[in-house]
Amino acid sequence: MANAIPVVQSGRIRVVRQGSGPLVGPVVYWMFRDQRIRDNWALIHAVDQANKANVPVAIAFNLFDQFLGAKARQLGFMLRGLEKLQGNLQSTLQIPFFLFQGEAIDTIPNFLKECGASLLVTDFSPLRDVRSWKEKICERVDESVTVHEVDAHNIVPLWVASAKLEYSARTLRGKINKLLPEYLIELPAIEPPKIKWSSSNPPIDWPKIIADVVRKGAEVPELEWCEPGEDAAFEVLMGSKKGFLTTRLKTYSTDRNNPLKPQALSGLSPYLHFGQISAQRCALEANKVRKNYTQAVDTFLEEMIVRRELSDNFCYYEPQYDSLLGAWEWARKTLMEHASDKREHIYTREQLEKAQTADPLWNASQLEMVHYGKMHGFMRMYWAKKILEWTNGPEEALAITIYLNDKYHIDGRDPSGYVGCMWSICGVHDQGWRERPVFGKIRYMNYAGCKRKFNVEGYISYVKRLVGESKKRKAEVILDKKAKELRN
Ligand code: FAD
Ligand code: FO1
Numbered sequence: 001m002a003n004a005i006p007v008v009q010s011g012r013i014r015v016v017r018q019g020s021g022p023l024v025g026p027v028v029y030w031m032f033r034d035q036r037i038r039d040n041w042a043l044i045h046a047v048d049q050a051n052k053a054n055v056p057v058a059i060a061f062n063l064f065d066q067f068l069g070a071k072a073r074q075l076g077f078m079l080r081g082l083e084k085l086q087g088n089l090q091s092t093l094q095i096p097f098f099l100f101q102g103e104a105i106d107t108i109p110n111f112l113k114e115c116g117a118s119l120l121v122t123d124f125s126p127l128r129d130v131r132s133w134k135e136k137i138c139e140r141v142d143e144s145v146t147v148h149e150v151d152a153h154n155i156v157p158l159w160v161a162s163a164k165l166e167y168s169a170r171t172l173r174g175k176i177n178k179l180l181p182e183y184l185i186e187l188p189a190i191e192p193p194k195i196k197w198s199s200s201n202p203p204i205d206w207p208k209i210i211a212d213v214v215r216k217g218a219e220v221p222e223l224e225w226c227e228p229g230e231d232a233a234f235e236v237l238m239g240s241k242k243g244f245l246t247t248r249l250k251t252y253s254t255d256r257n258n259p260l261k262p263q264a265l266s267g268l269s270p271y272l273h274f275g276q277i278s279a280q281r282c283a284l285e286a287n288k289v290r291k292n293y294t295q296a297v298d299t300f301l302e303e304m305i306v307r308r309e310l311s312d313n314f315c316y317y318e319p320q321y322d323s324l325l326g327a328w329e330w331a332r333k334t335l336m337e338h339a340s341d342k343r344e345h346i347y348t349r350e351q352l353e354k355a356q357t358a359d360p361l362w363n364a365s366q367l368e369m370v371h372y373g374k375m376h377g378f379m380r381m382y383w384a385k386k387i388l389e390w391t392n393g394p395e396e397a398l399a400i401t402i403y404l405n406d407k408y409h410i411d412g413r414d415p416s417g418y419v420g421c422m423w424s425i426c427g428v429h430d431q432g433w434r435e436r437p438v439f440g441k442i443r444y445m446n447y448a449g450c451k452r453k454f455n456v457e458g459y460i461s462y463v464k465r466l467v468g469e470s471k472k473r474k475a476e477v478i479l480d481k482k483a484k485e486l487r488n
Contacts, residue, residue, distance in 0.1 A: 007048040007188060008041050011160045014149040016122075016134065021144025023053040025118035026197070030108050030137075031061050032130065034123040034152040035081060036230050037088055039187045039278035042123040042150040047095075047193050049119055049148075056197040058096045059089065060111050062104040063209070068129070068413040069406050071217030073373055076210060077410060081228040081276050083206040088230070093192045096201045099209070104133050109140040117145060123275070124151040126158065126316035126415055154309045155280045156183045158316055161309060165317035167328075168429045172313060173306045180305075184283055223373045224473065226270055226410055233271035237282055244268065245285055252296040259365075259376035259459045266300065269374070269411035272308070279304055310429060311419040322402055322418045324395050327426035334440030335394040335426065341437040345390045349400045352387060361447055361456050362386045364463040366404075371470040372463075373410040378453075380405075384424030385445045389438055398425050 029046035037043065043059070050057035061082060067075075086097040100107035112120060120141065122134060138147055151157035156179045166172040214222065227235070238246055244266040255264035271277040283301055290297040320326035324335065347357055355363035355370070365379040375383060384405075388397040401421045406412040422428035425442070432441035450456055 008045040008150065009183065011183070012041055012151055012157045013045060014151075014159065015146065016149045017138045017141075017145070017147035019118065019142075019144045019146035021118055021142075021146075023049065023055065023118045023146070025116040025144075026050070026055050027053075027057040027119045027121060028108075028112055028115065028117045029057065029059045029121045030104070030123075031059050032104075032123055033125045034275035034278075035061075035078065035085060036233075036276050036278065037085060037093070037190065038230060039281045040123075040190075040275075041152040041187070042121055043152075044188060044190055045148065045150050046119075046121040047093075047190055049121070051194045053118075054195055055118070056195045057193050058098060058115070058197050060098045060100065060108060062100045062102070062107050064104070065102065069403070070413065071220035071407065072214040072222050073217070073220045073408070073410055074412065075213040075217055076222040077226065077228045077270065078274050079206070079210050079213060081230070081274060083204075083210070084229040084231070086201075086204065086206075090201055093190060094196055095193060096197045096199070097204075098202060099204050101209075105136040105140065108137050112141050112145060120145060120147045122147065122149050124149055124153055124158065126312045126321075127413075128319065128321075153275065153279070154312055155283060155305055156180065156309065158309070158312050162313055166310060166313050168431075169302075169306050169310055172310050173302075176306055176309060184280065184287075186284065187278070187280060220408060221474065223410060226373065228270075228274075228276065230276050233268070233277035236267050236271065237277060238285060245289055249286075249289065249293045249296045249300075252293075253299045256299070257378045258454045259379050260455060260462060262374075262376055265377060266304075267374075268304070269414075269416070272304075273411040273414045273416075279308065308416055311415040314419050314422070314428065315415040321415070321422070322398070324398060324426060327422065327428060330432055331427040331442060334432070334435070334442065338438050338440040339393045343390060343392075343438060346392060347390045349403065352390070352400060353404060357386075357390065359386065359447065360460050361450060364460045367467050368463045369404070369408045371467045373408060375409070379459075380420055381424050382445050382450060384421055385439075385443075388425045388442070394425060398422070401425060 027046050027050040029043055034040050034042055046057050089095045089097050098111060100111065134149070141147070154161070156176050160179060161176050162172060235243065237244055240246060242248065248263055251261065251264040255261040258264065268277065268282060272279055283305060286297045286300055315321040318326045324332055345358060351357065352366065355366040357363055362383060365375055365383040368379065369375040384401045387401050388394060391397040391400060398421060402418065405417050405421060409417065411417065419428060423430055427442045430443055433443050435441050436444055
């Protein structure tokens with residue numbers, strides 16, 4: 001590694017593998033979780049290392065044939081964002097973007113060998129698949145190659161915040177807040193690298209690639225309302241018309257738990273999940289307006305920094321982060337003690353997926369997720385807890401919840417999602433409550449509780465309208481397609 005003052009704080013970088021060779025070949029950034037140019041510490045580090053060693057730098061992205069059940073909704077959103085990213089990269093930084101299809105453990109080592117790379121920079125995800133791919137890539141690359149991992153997703157790098165599994169937000173919050181002054185800092189803008197990549201930018205047939213994934217994943221169609229890409233993400237955060245920090249922040253602390261006011265939420269999770277916006281940027285901009293909306297900003301930062309980074313902590317330090325085995329002992333015990341308690345209803349995964357339960361409120365939340373792709377945060381808790389109540393046991397409940405959550409949520413397959421399901425069903429990061437049938441000491445939520453909090457009938461009819469509109473739009477798309485076929 002070139003010995004000069006690193007532009008990226010050393011705490012944010014982990015040397016996963018120290019190659020034997022000098023940094024004489026190109027630098028490659030394998031972009032995975034942080035799919036953005038602006039405010040991306042992994043990209044900043046890759047360009048910095050390339051400039052210091054006077055070598056070129058490129059970005060490589062691997063499109064998996066299958067990724068945790070992702071369908072048209074998620075892959076379309078991701079690829080349309082990447083298409084914009086490639087265009088901006090080319091025009092503003094002249095950094096090539098290589099898109100590979102298949103298994104990263106094959107495509108990434110092949111590419112490194114082909115271009116004679118000396119340094120591989122990766123961003124960071126705590127998910128087991130990603131970690132095993134990274135290990136395999138380290139085994140396969142030439143021994144001269146160095147591999148760095150940069151936590152570009154968390155504001156306080158995961159391994160700096162804590163070296164162990166944290167019990168709750170309470171135990172992590174203090175550690176994070178102590179480190180924020182050091183890590184919640186402005187990010188440097190990226191300049192075009194000194195040395196240009198030898199070959200020109202490989203042409204990528206985006207329309208074809210996108211059409212393929214949309215056709216293959218048609219079962220879960222794309223969302224019209226959620227515009228992909230970095231610019232759209234900034235609009236959601238800061239847009240003059242409907243930006244969260246510019247026009248919607250005042251209702252965040254009062255209305256964020258009201259499913260009838262989805263606009264009170266930031267709406268950032270699709271962009272944070274795909275890394276199309278940096279949480280650090282969101283926090284820096286939120287702090288700029290903190291004096292006028294102190295409570296709202298503090299609540300937002302609690303969710304987006306402490307809760308979100310607590311989820312990465314759980315998924316990284318608990319290998320069984322999506323299973324009952326990953327729950328705390330007290331929770332597993334109480335759930336098993338009540339596993340055979342009589343359930344008022346028992347539904348199959350298919351009945352739940354089709355929203356065919358006796359509870360109209362629960363059905364509405366399921367339909368909001370299926371058709372709108374983003375269930376209100378408050379309803380996600382009720383939704384998951386009812387699945388525990390209406391299935392044969394906690395393992396099945398957890399498996400069904402994660403399956404549905406990852407299949408239909410635009411922000412699914414995320415550590416926050418695994419923790420959301422584990423919190424709801426197995427009490428992860430929660431405390432024990434008064435024991436009751438089925439739930440044992442797991443926190444209980446019910447219809448009456450929702451009725452006390454918000455207008456349940458209003459939410460049910462709101463979702464009915466939403467579903468009607470989305471079905472009407474789908475019918476129009478089909479008619480359009482038929483009309484086009486007839487014309488040709
Ligand atoms: P805001 O309230 O505006 O939150 C801003 C950001 O803070 C979110 O984007 C998210 O990054 C973070 N955040 C907010 N609440 C939480 C939380 N409870 N835990 C961790 N981070 C949080 N979040 C996902 O990103 N993907 C999921 O698949 C997901 N599944 C969930 C499933 C269940 C059963 C539960 C209870 C929660 C789940 N969450 C998930 C967490 C939370 O519901 C969503 O992050 C939030 O509703 C996203 O909408 P928003 O960005 O508009 O929310
Ligand atoms: N990242 C990739 O590098 N390649 C993919 O093909 C890919 C697909 C994908 C589909 C759905 C989804 O929600 C995320 C996806 N990611 C992909 C992004 C990345 O894996 C996420 O950051 C992790 O799921 C969270 O750590």
